Amino acid sequence: MENMFCFQCQETFNNTGCIKQGVCGKSPEVSNLQDGLVRASQYASDDPTHAMQIQVTENLFMTITNANFSKQDIEKAISKTYTGKPVATLVQEGSFQYSENEDLRSLRALVLFGLKGMSAYLHHAYVLGFEDQAIFDFLTNTLYEILEQKTMEEYLALIDQVGEFGVKAMALLDHANTKTYGHPHVTEVELGVGDRPGILVSGHDLHDLEELLDQSEGKGIDIYTHSEMLPAHYYPKFQAYEHFKGNYGGAWWKQREEFDSFNGPILMTTNCIVPVKAAYKNRIYTTGVVGYDGVQHIDSVEGKKDFSAMIDQALTCAKPVEIETGSIIGGFAHNQVFALKDQIVAAVRAGKIKKFVVMAGCDGRQKTRSYYTEFAEELPKDTVILTAGCAKYRYIKLGLGDIDGIPRVLDAGQCNDAYSLALIALKLQEVFELANINDLPIVYNIAWYEQKAVIVLLALLHLGIKNIHLGPTLPGYMTETVIDYLVETFDLAPMTNVSDDLEIFGLEA
Structure with missing residues (x-):
């Protein structure tokens, strides 16, 4: 069997690296082509x-965990991007396993x-329709820059810059989403x-969902969300569609059973696809950066x-x-x-929210991961959980x-x-007139899996937030140094x- 080396996700084998087959399901050939x-x-x-720059951005997105399993798609992307060297040479040069210094490899991986x-x-x-040329320039310049070996100090400075531009990229997307679909507000989702x-829509791409809703309106079918698409229900523009029904199922990793029971077609709009079962292979569709051989x-x-x-x-x-009943409140x-600021501040000052x-x-x-549940x-009953991402499915239905x-x-x-x-943290710091964001009554217990979680972590570190607990394991590509x-x-x-971490955070009952 052809060898591979991949250690970019939380589930990487033995927390060191997949070398024969990706835990995610990707083959060595696909892994090497992604390199x-x-x-x-x-x-x-x-x-x-x-x-x-747009092509390079799409390329990197294609290589995120559980995004694209298609050899043909990746080969096509390589041919559209660079033909100056044979694919075999690009594959060998692209793998981190050939780096001599583990600490520098670790830091370069964190940047990438x-x-x-x-x-x-x-x-x-x-x-x-929203972009920021400065962020595109930073991404492509940095991607090219790490072709050359750097010192540890240079990498550490670069990692902070990645966090800085990560904040800017997040702000750009937030602006794009809210300008296009309105600001999310409190919503009960069936x-x-x-x-x-x-039709069941999974992934993260709101634009794909919008196009599907437009085309399916009045056709006698309902549109449901799955996993990370749930928050689409919180946006005013999507709430205008009468056939936008509710949410079906939970997090991405349960899709093999939930897609089976859904009965209808499934649309995968971004990363989060897993190896497809024969039971629903003829009714699952991919689009955008997502690819899976044998799937439409x-x-x-x-x-x-x-x-x-x-x-x-x-x-x-x-x-x-039907696999469950009830509802989820989000938005x-x-x-x-911010609209609830006075109510929240009053509860904090009254000691009702500690x-x-x-x-x-x-x-x-x-x-x-049952740890998070x-x-x-x-x-304690005087704490409030702030969440985003599919980690919510571990506790949002607990009542x-x-x-x-x-x-x-x-x-x-x-x-x-x-x-x-x-x-929200920055606004609370302002409201309570605190000099340091780490003086807020906020603690961070974050679960990670793939590379979007990495940019979130680097963004939080750039903002100066400390004492973040990360799990269920620290990234396998991080050396002790x-x-x-x-x-x-x-x-x-x-x-x-659970008990020790509650005590560390000062949250014991």
Whole structure:
């Protein structure tokens, strides 16, 4: 079997690296081609045109965990990007396993994976018509710059810059989303199913969802969200569609059972696809950066996507099997939380809210992630969880109640909406007139899985936020030297167990 080396996600084998098959399911051939695509993008980033900057951004997004499993797609992207060297040479040069110094490899990986996460924000903003040339320039310049070996000090400075531009990329996407779809507000989202056939939309791309809703209106089908698409229900523009039904299922890793029972077509709009079961392979579609061999792909033609095949197929399918009932309340992005500022501040000053706990990030398959459910259940009743990302599915359905009408789980949206949590913290710092953001009654217990979580972490570190607990493991590509630096500089720490971490955070009952 062909060898590979990949250590970019939280589930990487033995927390050191996948060398025979990706835990995510990607083959060695696909993994190596992704390395080659990264290297091709680096070479193309030497004095790129604007069109090539867009291509490079899409390339990096394609290589995020669980985005593209298609050999054909990646080979096509390489040919569109750089042909100055054979693919085999690009593959060899692109793999981190050939780096001699582990600490420098670790830091270069942190930069690269941060850039991959940043590419997702830039891509989503760009398809909505919003861009910032300075961020594109930084991404491509930095991607090219790390072709050359650097000192540890140079890498550390660069990592802070990645965090700085990560904040800017998040702000850009937040602006794009809210200008296009309005500000999210408090919304109750149904979890049951209706009597009509449906289409299930997963991933993060709101523009794809909008196009599908437009084309399916009045056709006798309902549109449901899955996993990270849930927060679309919080936006005013999407609420105007009568056939936008509700949310079906939970986090990305449960899709193999939930897609089976949904019965209708499924649209994967971004990363989060996993190896496809035969039971639903004939009714799952990919689009954008997503690819999976043997699955139907919907391309954009002159800026438009044609979802008619999905819609026609949906009309021949049975309605979804109901797997749960009830509802989820969300929509607590920064604008909505600011509107509730007086109510929240009053609860804090009255001692009814003692602490906020940021539990944003990613969910995953490992059994150890039950920690986050147990942690939420054991929190004192005077704490409020701030969340964004699919990590919410570990606790948002627990019925944790409210404090004077303020839900104890405030969902800001997708992992793409983590910027809201930073803005909320900054606003609270202003309201309570604190000189240091770390003096706020906020603690950070964050779950990570893939590279968008990396850029969120680097952004928080750039903003000066300390004492972040990260789990369920620290990244496998971080050496002891790098971990020691992050611990010493930012008080970054791994999760341990529920009781000890509650005590460390000062949250014991």
